[in-house]
Amino acid sequence: MGVGLARTPLDGLHRRLGARMVDFAGYEMPLQYQGIIAEHKACRTKAALFDVSHMGQVEIADPHAFAALVPGDIAGLKPGRQRYTLLLNQAGGIIDDLMVANVGAHLLAVLNAGRKAVDVAHLRGHGLDITTCFDRALLALQGPQAAQMLPEAAHLRFMDAAMLSIEGIPCIVTRSGYTGEDGFEIGCAGAAGEALAELLLARGAVPAGLGARDSLRLEAGLCLYGNDIDEATNPIAAGLGFALSKKRLAAGDFLGADALRAALAEGMAQKLVGIRLEGRAPARAGAGIQHAGETVGRVTSGVFSPSLNAPIALGYVRADLAEPGTALDLIVRDKPLAGVVSPLPFLPHHYAR
Numbered sequence: 001m002g003v004g005l006a007r008t009p010l011d012g013l014h015r016r017l018g019a020r021m022v023d024f025a026g027y028e029m030p031l032q033y034q035g036i037i038a039e040h041k042a043c044r045t046k047a048a049l050f051d052v053s054h055m056g057q058v059e060i061a062d063p064h065a066f067a068a069l070v071p072g073d074i075a076g077l078k079p080g081r082q083r084y085t086l087l088l089n090q091a092g093g094i095i096d097d098l099m100v101a102n103v104g105a106h107l108l109a110v111l112n113a114g115r116k117a118v119d120v121a122h123l124r125g126h127g128l129d130i131t132t133c134f135d136r137a138l139l140a141l142q143g144p145q146a147a148q149m150l151p152e153a154a155h156l157r158f159m160d161a162a163m164l165s166i167e168g169i170p171c172i173v174t175r176s177g178y179t180g181e182d183g184f185e186i187g188c189a190g191a192a193g194e195a196l197a198e199l200l201l202a203r204g205a206v207p208a209g210l211g212a213r214d215s216l217r218l219e220a221g222l223c224l225y226g227n228d229i230d231e232a233t234n235p236i237a238a239g240l241g242f243a244l245s246k247k248r249l250a251a252g253d254f255l256g257a258d259a260l261r262a263a264l265a266e267g268m269a270q271k272l273v274g275i276r277l278e279g280r281a282p283a284r285a286g287a288g289i290q291h292a293g294e295t296v297g298r299v300t301s302g303v304f305s306p307s308l309n310a311p312i313a314l315g316y317v318r319a320d321l322a323e324p325g326t327a328l329d330l331i332v333r334d335k336p337l338a339g340v341v342s343p344l345p346f347l348p349h350h351y352a353r
Contacts, residue, residue, distance in 0.1 A: 008053035009137040009190035010197055017207055025113035027054040029210055036211035040306045043179055043216055047143030048208035049200050056116035057136050057187060060107040061129040066100075069126060069255050071235075071244045077102045082161045082174045086235055086243050087119060092259030093231040094238070095122055097223065099185075101161035101174055108161075108172065110138070110185070112225045126255075137193025141200055142183030142216075144350065149203040153184050158351045169196050178213065180220025180349045215303045218312060221274055221345030227285055228272060228300040228314050236260065237268045237316070239344065270297060271322040274346055275313045275330065277339040280304065282311035283330040289315050290329040290336065296321055299330060305346065312346050313339070 005028045014021065019030035030051065032039060042048045060066045067074040072085035082101040086094050096115040101108045111119045116134065123130050147154040152166050156175040164173050169192045177183035188196050201207060214224070223229045229238050236244075248254055249261060277283060282304045289297040302313035313330065321328070324343045329336035 006054070008051055009135075009193035010051045010053060013194045013197055014051065019207070019209060022210070024210055025054060027113060029054060030207075032209040032211045033207045036209070036215065037306045039206060039208035039212035040215050042206035043143045043181060043208060043212060044307055045144065047141055047145040047149050047183070047205045048179075048212065049197060049205040050140040050142065050208050050213055051138075051197070052140050052185070053137045053190070053193060054113040055138060056111035056113065056119065057133040057138065058109050058111065058120065058123070059131040059133060060100075060109055060123070061131075063102070063107055065126070065128050066107060066123075068253065069123070069128075070100075071248055071254050071257070071260070073245045073248065074100060074107070077107075079104045080161055082159045082176060084243055086240065087122060088235075088254070088256035088260075089231060090256055090259065092234055092256040092263060094225075094229045094233050094235055094240075095119065095231055097225055097229065097240070097243075099174070099176065101172070103161055103163065103172060108187075114226060135190045137188050137190050137196065139186045139193070139197055139200065140177060140183060141186065141205055142177045142179040142181045144182060145204065146181070146183040147352070149200060149205055150184055150186075153186075156184075158353050166196065167199055169199075171196070175352060177351070178220075178222055179216040180222070180345060180347060180351075181216075182350055182352045214301075215306060218301055218303050218314065219305050219307055219345065219347045220349060221314075223272070223314070224301060234260070234263050234268065236263055237270055238272045268319050270316040271319050272300070272314060272316050273322050274342040274344040275299075275315060275328060275339045276308070276342040276346070277311040277313065277330060277337050279337060280311065281332060281337060283313050283332050283337060283339075287313075287315075288331040289317055290331060291318075291321055291327070296328075307347055312342070317341070
């Protein structure tokens with residue numbers, strides 16, 4: 001393990017549970033406990049518990065000032081509701097993708113772990129009054145049995161946010177997730193993190209690590225920052241147009257709006273697509289994508305899907321080849337693997353609508 005890596009408030013619990021720890025975004029994080037496939041299947045059939053405390057939590061005092069930096073309708077976000085949005089640069093590229101909840105007195109934003117310092121500098125550089133809460137614990141309880149394991153939050157709708165007490169532990173709970181399953185993100189004081197996790201494990205949740213989290217999110221067709229999106233990525237090309245408010249695009253009242261409007265007018269040269277491969281071998285990030293012998297893109301994420309029992313991938317291809325059913329070859333160890341463009345998500349989402 002690398003020198004100087006940070007640890008989450010649940011580090012001791014991970015080690016007691018026998019987790020295999022790895023370096024992820026500057027943190028020692030659990031890759032797996034009993035095995036990636038078993039943890040993946042537990043999330044799809046029961047409920048899995050993930051430590052996501054490495055992600056950054058920040059409180060934002062002024063919703064209107066924040067709204068000027070993102071393309072979603074944040075100013076209209078009602079108390080008790082959460083929204084997915086994007087921090088954009090002047091060129092319309094994605095600085096980060098994040099979840100933002102209106103918890104009444106302020107907004108609470110959850111940032112990607114590897115982008116925390118960049119995001120904070122960007123927000124403060126644009127004059128925002130923010131409070132970093134990087135010492136908090138954050139857990140994700142995901143799966144079809146999540147609501148019965150967390151009855152305190154079962155009344156929440158998809159994308160609701162609420163201050164709740166879970167057996168005496170004050171928590172901020174939101175109902176959404178990064179797996180495609182129903183579930184909750186539960187934030188609390190760092191000192192209470194292990195007790196909260198042990199409580200949920202005692203209720204039947206299965207501990208799961210980064211390995212299962214990656215295969216689950218890929219089956220759900222969800223982007224990973226640093227792989228599928230980055231500061232050079234146009235959100236329209238990445239299939240994130242749903243996060244762009246039509247009203248705000250028309251008004252052009254956010255950073256990067258002009259660039260996005262120009263991109264919409266010109267059309268996309270490339271688009272992010274799902275690809276399902278023949279055989280058993282997965283194609284990993286960086287693999288070239290060919291069509292009729294010509295290189296037309298690259299793979300950004302790839303795994304063997306435990307749910308589909310087949311390899312799947314995300315990648316950018318020439319826009320005219322983005323239609324489902326298009327045959328592609330993915331180049332792995334200098335050999336072509338046959339694949340086909342697949343509709344996203346690979347598996348249906350099961351959010352509590």
